[in-house]
Amino acid sequence: MESSALFITLFLWFALLSLTVYFVYVSFGEPSKELRDPFDEHEE
Template identity: 65%
Template sequence: MESPAFFYTIFLWCLLLSITGYSIYVGFGPPSRELRDPFEDHED
């Protein structure tokens, strides 16, 4: 458990999970009301 690779792996997993969680929060949470849909803006 003293191997630096173990700590790098844990750090990368935590970073990946936090970025994924933040992306889901921005995409589907309260901040998503401010997002605009470019396809809806240019309907014919």
């Protein structure tokens, strides 16, 4: 029972860390050049 709880905990931490790194990469990395800013499109 203790080993399955440890496995689930480690899996959840790994998933959270992976998603965080992925979203930071998408926000500030190479793919961010393709994102559009809707506020800039409507400025006058």
